Amino acid sequence: PILLSAIFLFLLLSVTLLLNLLIAQLNRSYEYIYKDMLGFARLNRASLIVEAMGSCPKDRWRKFLAGLSFDEKIEFDEGDVGLPGGIQILEAAGQHRQTAESIRRFGGVADETLPWPEDHSSNEEDDQEDRLDRIEALLQKAMQQLGTTLKLRAARKNSGKKLGSSRSRSKSSTYSREGYGGGAG
Structure with a gap:
């Protein structure tokens, strides 16, 4: 009986410990998944896109890529040619209000041998x-x-x-019924 009760107590403690470890592990994995939920959703979407691309013919895919013109440079401002590999979207200048941009852009060709462009703005112009x-x-x-x-x-x-119009209508109908206001009595 003493040995049996010791074994029973050992089994009870070990099952309790293992259940606590299982709960802690599930809690940690839930926190990890919840934290990276957006990343997992993007990975899932990307895998669906890759699967769908397998059904697209290669000629059609090449025509689609050529139509996007990823090899052409995108113009940021007038004369300021940016990087290749994007799609330019033009929008109205007043559509989205922005804070003042601290980056000053200078148009023209970027070449190591050319001198830096001169900054003609002064503090007075900035204040104005x-x-x-x-x-x-x-x-x-x-x-x-x-x-x-x-x-x-x-x-x-x-x-x-x-x-006011409903009041004036009701008054005119009252006046005309009673013979007031120029109506036929």
């Missing part, structure tokens, strides 16, 4: 540009506020006209 940028931001903010104010006024006028 900063002032103009602030004024422009203030004007844009004022225009947005003015637009909201005008929309609110128009909404108030429209709601007032609807109420």
Whole structure:
């Protein structure tokens, strides 16, 4: 009986320990998967794309790649030719407001033998540009506020006209029934 109870106690402790280890391992693997969930989703999507590419004929794939023109350089600004291997997307300049760019770009050919381009801007010009940028931001903010104010006024006028027109109709019908207001009595 003592030996049996010792074995039972040993089995109980070992099962408890192993279950705790299993729970800890599952918890860690869940944290790892949750942390890298986006990466795993991208890997899964990439594997699906690779499988689908196997069904695409090689001639069609080559025509598609040639149509994308990855070997041509993309122009960042006027005269500023960038890197090859991308697709250029043009958008309106005012579509996305940006902070002032600290990188100054100079157009022209980039060659080691050519001298560095001269920076003709001075601190006074930078200060004036900063002032103009602030004024422009203030004007844009004022225009947005003015637009909201005008929309609110128009909404108030429209709601007032609807109420006023229904009141005037009811008064005119009352007047005409009772013989007031020039109606036939």
